[in-house]
Amino acid sequence: MAAPAPGLISVFSSPQELGAALAQLVAQRAACCLAGARARFALGLSGGSLVSMLARELPAAVAPAGPASLARWTLGFCDERLVPFDHAESTYGLYRTHLLSRLPIPESQVITINPELPVEEAAEDYAKKLRQELPQGSLADPFEESPLRGHSPALGSLKATRPLLPRHSKGTPSQFSTC
Numbered sequence: 001m002a003a004p005a006p007g008l009i010s011v012f013s014s015p016q017e018l019g020a021a022l023a024q025l026v027a028q029r030a031a032c033c034l035a036g037a038r039a040r041f042a043l044g045l046s047g048g049s050l051v052s053m054l055a056r057e058l059p060a061a062v063a064p065a066g067p068a069s070l071a072r073w074t075l076g077f078c079d080e081r082l083v084p085f086d087h088a089e090s091t092y093g094l095y096r097t098h099l100l101s102r103l104p105i106p107e108s109q110v111i112t113i114n115p116e117l118p119v120e121e122a123a124e125d126y127a128k129k130l131r132q133e134l135p136q137g138s139l140a141d142p143f144e145e146s147p148l149r150g151h152s153p154a155l156g157s158l159k160a161t162r163p164l165l166p167r168h169s170k171g172t173p174s175q176f177s178t179c
Contacts, residue, residue: 019053023061026054030062034069042134046078047091055098067104074133075100076111082122084115 012018026043033041045054062070077091085093092112100110111133113126 015049015053016056019057020061022053023057026058027061027065030069030073031065034065034072040072040074042074042076044076044078045091045095047080047094051091051094051098055095055102058099059102062103070103070105071109073105074109074111075105076130076134077113080113080126082113082115082117082119085112090115 010021012021030041030043033039045051075095077095080091081087081089083089085096087093092110111126111129113122115122117125
């Protein structure tokens with residue numbers, strides 16, 4: 001299935017059809033971004049149903065590009081919770097189990113929180129990691145322009161280029177978002 005044109009609203013008859021189109025869109029965007037020899041592709045991922053859609057469809061969609069292409073991907077998470085990676089609410093943990101185990105993306109290219117830190121320190125540490133891996137302007141601020149988002153109640157949104165992550169006054173203190 002061909003990916004929908006960027007900027008258009010597309011309607012899909014099933015989650016399977018949506019997943020296939022989304023995987024094709026990611027593969028196409030990655031291919032465009034990686035056209036240069038030193039280019040990188042950065043992708044911000046959210047949790048929820050997106051995990052299973054991408055786990056089902058993305059490996060086949062990116063397979064033609066080969067492992068060398070995936071080695072130039074950088075992944076981050078848009079709605080991570082401050083829980084251990086083996087916890088059912090960890091967005092990274094779900095992707096690690098269901099998708100990253102099937103793609104040769106180096107662990108060093110996956111930006112994660114430090115679940116051992118207190119919430120404020122973890123948020124600041126994660127923001128620092130994002131700024132180091134994705135310097136403003138160097139990758140056209142990828143998490144600002146094209147994060148893949150699902151719907152996650154109670155989590156705010158913040159563009160990766162802002163200096164600090166928000167301090168949530170409502171909801172549980174272990175929730176923060178980076179894009």
